[in-house]
Amino acid sequence: MSEKQPPQHAEGEPAGRAQQPTPAAEETAAIVSVDTAGGAMEPSAVPATAQSGQLPGGPDTLLRKIFTGSGMVSVLAVLLALIIGGLLIASTDKQVATTATYFFARPTDFLAAVWNAATRSYIALFQGSVFNPRGNGLAAQFAPFMETLTIATPLITAGLGVALAFRAGLFNIGAQGQIIVAGILAAWVGFALDLPMGLHLLLVLVAGIIGGAFWGGLVGVLKARTGAHEVILTIMFNYIALYFLRYLLNTPAFQRPGESNPISPILDPTAVYPQIFGSQYRLHLGFLLAIAATVLVWWLLNRSTVGFEFRAVGANPKAAQTAGINVSRSTILVMALAGGLAGMSGVAQVAGTEKVLTDGVAATYGFDAITVALLGRSSPWGTFAAGLLFGAFRAGAVQMQIQTGTPIDIVLVVQSLIVLFIAAPPLVRAIFGLNPRRRKPARPAKSREAATTGGAA
Amino acid sequence: MVRVLKLELRGITKRFGTLLANDHIDVVVEPGQIHCLLGENGAGKSTLMNVLYGLYEPSEGEILVDGKPVSFRGPGDAMEAGIGMVHQHFMLVPVFTVAENVALGAEPTKAAGFLNLDETRRRIKEISDQYGFDVDPDALVEDLPVGVQQRVEIIKALVRDAQVLILDEPTAVLTPQETDELLDIMRQLKSGGTSIVFISHKLREVKAVSDTITVIRRGKVVGTAEPAASTTELASMMVGRAVSLTLDKAPAQPKEKTFEVRNLTVIAPNGQHVVDGLSFDIARGEILAVAGVQGNGQTELTEAILGLQERVHGSILLDGQELLGRSVKEVLNAGVGFVPEDRSVDGLIGTFSIAENLILDRYDQAPFARGISMSPARVLENAKSRIEEFDVRTPSGALAAGTLSGGNQQKVVMARELSRPLRLFIASQPTRGVDVGSIEFLHKRIVAERDQGTPVMIISTELDEVMELADRIAVLYKGKLVGVVPAGTSRDVLGLMMAGIPPEEHVHTTQAAEAADTTTSTSDAEGGDHV
Numbered sequence: 001m002s003e004k005q006p007p008q009h010a011e012g013e014p015a016g017r018a019q020q021p022t023p024a025a026e027e028t029a030a031i032v033s034v035d036t037a038g039g040a041m042e043p044s045a046v047p048a049t050a051q052s053g054q055l056p057g058g059p060d061t062l063l064r065k066i067f068t069g070s071g072m073v074s075v076l077a078v079l080l081a082l083i084i085g086g087l088l089i090a091s092t093d094k095q096v097a098t099t100a101t102y103f104f105a106r107p108t109d110f111l112a113a114v115w116n117a118a119t120r121s122y123i124a125l126f127q128g129s130v131f132n133p134r135g136n137g138l139a140a141q142f143a144p145f146m147e148t149l150t151i152a153t154p155l156i157t158a159g160l161g162v163a164l165a166f167r168a169g170l171f172n173i174g175a176q177g178q179i180i181v182a183g184i185l186a187a188w189v190g191f192a193l194d195l196p197m198g199l200h201l202l203l204v205l206v207a208g209i210i211g212g213a214f215w216g217g218l219v220g221v222l223k224a225r226t227g228a229h230e231v232i233l234t235i236m237f238n239y240i241a242l243y244f245l246r247y248l249l250n251t252p253a254f255q256r257p258g259e260s261n262p263i264s265p266i267l268d269p270t271a272v273y274p275q276i277f278g279s280q281y282r283l284h285l286g287f288l289l290a291i292a293a294t295v296l297v298w299w300l301l302n303r304s305t306v307g308f309e310f311r312a313v314g315a316n317p318k319a320a321q322t323a324g325i326n327v328s329r330s331t332i333l334v335m336a337l338a339g340g341l342a343g344m345s346g347v348a349q350v351a352g353t354e355k356v357l358t359d360g361v362a363a364t365y366g367f368d369a370i371t372v373a374l375l376g377r378s379s380p381w382g383t384f385a386a387g388l389l390f391g392a393f394r395a396g397a398v399q400m401q402i403q404t405g406t407p408i409d410i411v412l413v414v415q416s417l418i419v420l421f422i423a424a425p426p427l428v429r430a431i432f433g434l435n436p437r438r439r440k441p442a443r444p445a446k447s448r449e450a451a452t453t454g455g456a457a
Numbered sequence: 458m459v460r461v462l463k464l465e466l467r468g469i470t471k472r473f474g475t476l477l478a479n480d481h482i483d484v485v486v487e488p489g490q491i492h493c494l495l496g497e498n499g500a501g502k503s504t505l506m507n508v509l510y511g512l513y514e515p516s517e518g519e520i521l522v523d524g525k526p527v528s529f530r531g532p533g534d535a536m537e538a539g540i541g542m543v544h545q546h547f548m549l550v551p552v553f554t555v556a557e558n559v560a561l562g563a564e565p566t567k568a569a570g571f572l573n574l575d576e577t578r579r580r581i582k583e584i585s586d587q588y589g590f591d592v593d594p595d596a597l598v599e600d601l602p603v604g605v606q607q608r609v610e611i612i613k614a615l616v617r618d619a620q621v622l623i624l625d626e627p628t629a630v631l632t633p634q635e636t637d638e639l640l641d642i643m644r645q646l647k648s649g650g651t652s653i654v655f656i657s658h659k660l661r662e663v664k665a666v667s668d669t670i671t672v673i674r675r676g677k678v679v680g681t682a683e684p685a686a687s688t689t690e691l692a693s694m695m696v697g698r699a700v701s702l703t704l705d706k707a708p709a710q711p712k713e714k715t716f717e718v719r720n721l722t723v724i725a726p727n728g729q730h731v732v733d734g735l736s737f738d739i740a741r742g743e744i745l746a747v748a749g750v751q752g753n754g755q756t757e758l759t760e761a762i763l764g765l766q767e768r769v770h771g772s773i774l775l776d777g778q779e780l781l782g783r784s785v786k787e788v789l790n791a792g793v794g795f796v797p798e799d800r801s802v803d804g805l806i807g808t809f810s811i812a813e814n815l816i817l818d819r820y821d822q823a824p825f826a827r828g829i830s831m832s833p834a835r836v837l838e839n840a841k842s843r844i845e846e847f848d849v850r851t852p853s854g855a856l857a858a859g860t861l862s863g864g865n866q867q868k869v870v871m872a873r874e875l876s877r878p879l880r881l882f883i884a885s886q887p888t889r890g891v892d893v894g895s896i897e898f899l900h901k902r903i904v905a906e907r908d909q910g911t912p913v914m915i916i917s918t919e920l921d922e923v924m925e926l927a928d929r930i931a932v933l934y935k936g937k938l939v940g941v942v943p944a945g946t947s948r949d950v951l952g953l954m955m956a957g958i959p960p961e962e963h964v965h966t967t968q969a970a971e972a973a974d975t976t977t978s979t980s981d982a983e984g985g986d987h988v
Contacts, residue, residue, distance in 0.1 A: 304829045305821040312817065316806040321765065322797055323818035324786035 071382065074375055076428050077421035078389065085414040086118030089406050093117035121406040128399020129392035139280060144395060146281035150353060152391025154179070154345035154365045156290040159372030159383040160297050161216070161341035165230075166378040167301060168334040169314035174219060174234025175342040176366025177241035178212040182339075182346030184245055185211035187264055187357035188254070190271035190350060200270040201351065205289075208347035209340045215241060216339020220332035230335070238366070246359050254357065264357035273352045286348035291384075293341060298380040300337075310334050342366065371419050390415065462539050462620035462652065463488055464509075468518035471504055478504040480676040481518065486621060491643060491653045493663045495682075495695055496673035497864075497892035502656045503545075505673070506623050509654075510542045511535040541614025542623040547606050551599035556581060558598055559613050577616070584615050588645045604635030608642070615651070622646065623654045628662055629889075634750065640666045658695065658892050660688045661921070696894040704897070706904045709928035711740035716881050716912045721771035723757045723936075731757045733936040735771075739881075739912035744903070745941075746915045746927030750955055754936035755916045756798060759885050763795050764788045775881055789818050792880030796870050796887055798916065800863075804870040807859030811851060812840030814858045815873050847872040848898065864895040871899055875906055882906050885916040900926060920951060932960075 090096045096117055099110040127133070129148045135141035158175040165172035186208030195203060219233045248254045249262035256265045273284035301307035312320040313330045321327050349361050372390055376382030397411040421428050464486040471479040478501045486492045494502045507513045509520060511529030519526045522538050529535045532542070549558050560577040567573045581594040590608045598606060607627060614622055624643075628636045643653055643666050657663050663670060663684070670682040672694045680694055692700040716739040723732035732754045739745045749755055760766045762773055764785045773780040780788050789795070797803035805814050816825050816836055824835050840854030847868045851861060858869060871887065887903060888896040903926060907913045917923050923930055930946060932939040932954040940960040942950070954960055 303831055303833070305826045305831055306829055308813070308820045308831060312806055312809070315808045316802075318803050319806050319817065321785065322763070322795070322803045324784070324789045326784065326786070 071377065073425045073428050074377060074382070074386075074422060076432055077375070077418050080421050080428060080431065081414045081417035082122070084417055085410055086122065087114070088413060089121045089410055090114040090117040092406070121400055121404045121410070124400040124403040124406070125393070125396035125411075127396070127403075129396030132399075143281060144399065146277065146283045148388065148392045148395040149287050150282045150284070150391075151394045152387045153284075153287045153290050153352065154348045155368055155372050155390050156384055156387035157286075157293050157344040157348065158342045158365050158369035159376060159387050160293055160380060161212075161338035161345075162369045162373035163376060163378040163380065163383045164297055164301070164310070164341065165334055165338040166373055167307075167314050168310035168330060169317065170223075170230050170331065170334060170338075172216070172219075172234055172335065172338050173231055173370065174216060174237050174339070174366070175345070175369040176362050176364075177234065177238035178215045178339040178342035179346040179349065179362040179366050180238075180241040180245050181215040182208040182212035182343030183350045183357055183361040184248060184254075186343075186347045187267060187350040187361075190267035191265040192253075193271075194268070195270065197270045200268060201273065204267075204271045204351050205344075205347050208350075209343040212343020212346060213336040213340035216342065217332055217336030219339075220335030223335070224328035224331045242359065245357075245361070249357070249359060256356075262359055267351060267355050271351060272355055273348070282353055284348070284352040286344070286352040289344060290348075290387075293344060294380050294384045297341070301380065306333070342369070345369075368415075371415060374422055375418060463523050464540070464621050464652070465521040465524070466505070466509065466518070467521060469505060469508055469515050469520070470517035471501075471508055471513060472516045477676050479508065479515075482673070482676075482678050484671055484678070486652050486654055487669075488620075488652055489647060489650050490668040491647050491655055491666055493655045493657060493667035493670045494673055495657060495660075495663055495670050495691065497658055497695055497894060500673045500695075501676040502673055503625055504676075506542065506625055506654065506656060509535070510540060510623060536614075536617050536619070539618060539620035540623065541617060541619025541621070543607065543610040543614060543625065543627060545626045545629060547610055549598045549606060549609060552597065554595050554597055555592055555601075555609050555612075556594040558609060559594075559616055563617065580616050581612055584612050587649070588642060590642070602635070604631055604638060607631070607635075607639065611642070611646075619651065621652045621654065623656070625656045626658075627655070628657065628659060636662065660691050660893070663691070664688065692893050696892075698894075700893055700897055704900050704904065704925050707908070709743045709907065711743040711928070712910060714738045714740045714912075715776050716914075717772075717774040718762075719772040719774070721758070721761060721769070721773065723754070723761045723766050724768040724770075725757070731936050732761060735933075735936075735938050737931055737938060737941060739914055741910045741912050742907055744907050744913040744915060744926050744928045745931055746917060746923040746929070747931045747933060748917065748920065748923040748951060748955060749933035751918045753933045755885065755918075755933060757936075758933070759795070759797070759883055759914075759916060762788070762883060763793065792878065794874035794877070794879045794882040796867075796874055796884035798885035798889070800866050800870050805858045805866055808857055810840075810855050811844070811849065811858050811861065811869055812836050812854040814869055815840050815843050815854070815876075817873060819873075819877065843869075843872040843876055846876075847902075864891040867891050867899065868895065871902060875902055879906065879911045881914070882911050883914045883916070886918065887915060888919075888922060920948060923951070924948070 090113070093113065095113040096110065099106075099113040103110045128144050130145050132141050132144050135143060158179060161175050161178065162172050186204045189207040190200075190204045193200065193203070215237060219230055219237060222228050222233055223230050246262060249264065254264050256263050273286050275281060276283050276285060276287065299307075301311065309320070309325050309330045310333075312323065312325055313327050313334075317327050320330075345365055346361065349363075349365075350357055354361065368390060372386045373383050375386035375389070376384070393411045393415065397408040400406050400411075401408050466482060466484040469479050469482045469484075470477070480501075482501075482505055484492070484494070484505075494505070496502045504513065508515045509529075511531045511534050520529070521527070527534075527538055529538070535542070550561065553561070556574045556577045559581055560572070560574055565573045565576050578594040581592060584590065585592045585594075590612065592605060592608055592612065598609060601609070611622065627639060631639060640662060643655065646653060647668075655663070655667065664686075665684075667684045670684060670686070670691070672679050672682060672691070674695060674697050679697070682691055682694065689700070718738065719736050721732055721735040722730055725731045735754075735758065737745070747755060747758070757766060761769045762780065764780070764783055764787070769781060771781070775791055775793065778791065780791065780793075783791075801807065806817065809817075813820075813836065816839060819825060820831065821829075825831060825839070837854055843849070844851060844854055849861070849865050849868045849872065851865065858866060861869065867888070871884070874882070874884075882903075884903065888899055891899065900922075903913060903915065907928075915923070915926050917926075924944070927944045929941055929943055930951065931941045932951065934955065934957040939954045939957060942954070942960050946960075950960060
């Protein structure tokens with residue numbers, strides 16, 4: 001053997017060898033991605049690379065791949081949260097309480113009442129957020145859906161900001177503050193300057209994005225230069241932004257003349273987003289910009305060198321540094337971009353729905369954005385979908401309370417449950433019996449059977 | 458107290474989906490034996506041991522202890538039966554003391570649930586004295602060197618009365634000295650009546666310590682061998698084809714010296730000079746191997762060249778250009794190829810695809826990017842040809858790099874660094890944790906790069922590798938250069954240099970000895986053996 005051929009030609013069975021590890025390897029990848037929320041969270045203590053053996057599992061059917069995939073955990077989490085929410089709704093229902101007193105006599109009454117209570121509320125929620133058949137004409141019937149999109153707009157852009165930072169390994173809690181600073185700048189440009197149509201709105205948008213990017217970028221700079229943790233920084237920056245806004249609303253520059261309440265003048269008509277489908281709906285141009293932002297973030301993450309750097313820094317900063325990626329620069333840039341995206345939410349608020357600046361400009365959008373990004377697995381389109389879902393919850397909750405008396409708060413409970421289940425993928429998988437790591441008890445006699453059927457577990 | 462235990466694995470089969478990790482494996486571990494399982498990475502050795510340890514349930518087959526079939530539902534059952542395992546990655550709590558770690562999981566308690574560690578301490582002392590472990594029960598685990606941490610793991614198993622000890626690739630994390638110490642410990646344990654299942658792919662160790670060798674390839678037992686079998690024989694059984702263990706490389710034809718390091722000093726955050734006044738140079742078409750025991754400044758030296766170290770003084774010239782003070786990206790763009798010593802930490806991003814990892818330091822250059830827009834098609838295309846060229850065993854370049862075995866991960870890093878025009882190639886521990894078949898291949902690639910006229914710098918703690926690849930050998934000790942000696946310098950001289958003794962002294966004596974008589978040189982060699 002003086003002249004050695006490359007190993008792949010030797011012995012003539014490279015294909016078999018190469019194909020062999022597929023299922024277990026993909027399973028490992030699937031589990032890693034589930035466990036890390038698509039790369040957003042710290043992986044488990046023993047990384048897949050460090051494990052000398054492959055993880056056990058069953059045959060890889062298509063169904064199984066879908067179900068162990070990270071997206072499916074999100075969907076199941078929502079489903080589970082809705083079921084538990086339904087039970088909570090039922091527990092406060094009068095009819096359920098009455099039927100429970102004679103449960104042992106006629107249990108079907110009780111079960112029917114539970115079913116009714118839950119479905120009535122959810123139907124009302126649906127009618128309040130997507131389609132209301134009792135509406136007067138098609139326009140009114142679709143009004144709830146338009147409202148959903150309107151509320152989803154700031155959730156989507158702020159959620160994208162959180163998601164983008166997530167992907168670069170940064171936990172951006174600061175969307176709230178970034179929305180506020182963007183709102184301040186955008187509103188001021190909107191009511192203080194007098195500019196022609198088009199240019200005025202463009203300037204409002206740019207000012208908002210710059211405001212958010214500045215507030216987020218500042219966190220990035222502090223983190224890169226001093227090593228301060230971004231969670232602490234962003235939380236503190238939220239407070240600074242909020243109290244700065246409250247201060248400004250009591251100064252002559254921002255307070256509406258002749259008003260003692262902390263509220264700004266109304267934005268000029270040239271400075272507000274046009275309504276997409278006319279004045280009958282609140283839906284404004286900001287929603288189209290949110291779609292554009294989603295496309296942009298997708299492109300940035302998956303098709304650009306900048307996004308490659310972000311993802312590399314997020315997944316393994318040491319390897320990124322060794323490969324010549326400037327980690328500090330990436331940190332600053334991603335925080336500025338995240339802030340800019342959150343800034344779009346601020347603009348959507350002041351130039352889209354509110355048209356004034358108050359200290360409630362950000363509502364709870366900045367915090368809900370974290371949930372949205374989490375539910376969306378930090379992927380751009382996932383975040384978009386999650387934003388729509390939360391928008392629907394909020395839009396429908398009012399209708400639900402009016403129609404069925406179910407308190408709006410139940411929606412918050414459902415939202416919280418979703419987060420809970422998303423944060424614990426093994427719990428969701430266990431509940432739906434999808435846990436790939438589950439072991440069958442050792443029974444030598446049955447082991448052959450277990451080997452063939454074990455995969456379904 | 459010593460119970461002898463015979464362990465038998467009969468027809469063990471383990472399937473993961475369609476993957477057959479173990480295919481009807483039969484192994485008998487006789488009492489008081491060191492039984493080696495030899496096989497390449499991914500051959501199924503670890504899977505088999507996880508089955509034995511109760512971590513996996515076998516799809517078929519049975520385990521017999523002293524002739525009786527048993528079934529383990531978890532490591533607890535295995536421990537109960539007298540089987541202990543030391544994993545490749547230690548299962549220790551760094552902030553706990555040795556005694557606390559040993560007690561963990563079976564904590565002895567006094568009244569009211571207070572911990573009683575005195576008994577544990579006594580047992581540790583006892584075992585430590587018996588086998589010469591030299592382990593302090595009250596030391597914090599995080600303060601201990603890796604070799605000692607491993608002994609703590611062994612003590613953990615022994616405290617629980619393990620009669621069979623499974624050591625999964627125990628030497629992968631050890632320096633050569635620590636490896637020798639571990640082999641001694643294994644022999645002592647054996648003489649104390651403990652049987653050992655030793656999993657390894659390093660032939661030298663296997664031959665040094667085993668009583669019986671079972672060779673596993675692709676999940677099957679391909680045969681058993683005596684430790685007396687030649688390394689070539691074992692290697693070909695393991696890999697499944699003839700392997701040449703000695704690299705036949707042409708003598709170097711050094712050209713002009715294009716890489717010069719002058720008075721390089723690296724200061725650690727604690728003020729220590731981890732690299733202290735180094736000066737050396739490498740010519741085009743030459744391999745300089747940097748030898749030394751781990752932790753003598755090798756890591757900092759490579760990081761300083763790459764621009765990853767902050768406090769660096771001196772000068773690093775490549776083609777007459779100063780590299781010091783430049784960013785990592787500028788250094789890489791100057792034509793420096795770099796293989797870091799810890800591939801999973803510094804060399805690869807486990808969650809990224811193999812294709813992305815193959816362009817990790819060229820993602821923003823043509824043809825992969827135009828402006829800031831990347832072309833995924835070109836990235837995949839590149840991956841395809843690199844995977845083929847370097848024989849990376851994977852069905853697709855789109856899979857995550859973390860799913861590859863260690864050897865294949867290393868091939869990915871090497872493929873990335875060697876697939877662009879280089880002005881200097883630096884590889885740290887280029888074959889650590891890589892199986893025999895791949896080592897041969899990687900060494901050939903390194904020599905090929907040299908023959909293209911690139912100055913090559915290899916940093917290795919494995920003396921075998923240094924001696925095989927080097928055209929000249931530089932030895933580091935405590936951040937200082939002990940000396941640069943030609944290839945072919947004897948193991949003994951290099952061993953002394955690694956302990957900090959400059960070459961002049963013994964080189965002189967060796968030369969004198971050669972000139973005078975053979976008897977003196979033998980005694981010289983014997984003297985070296987004691988080091």
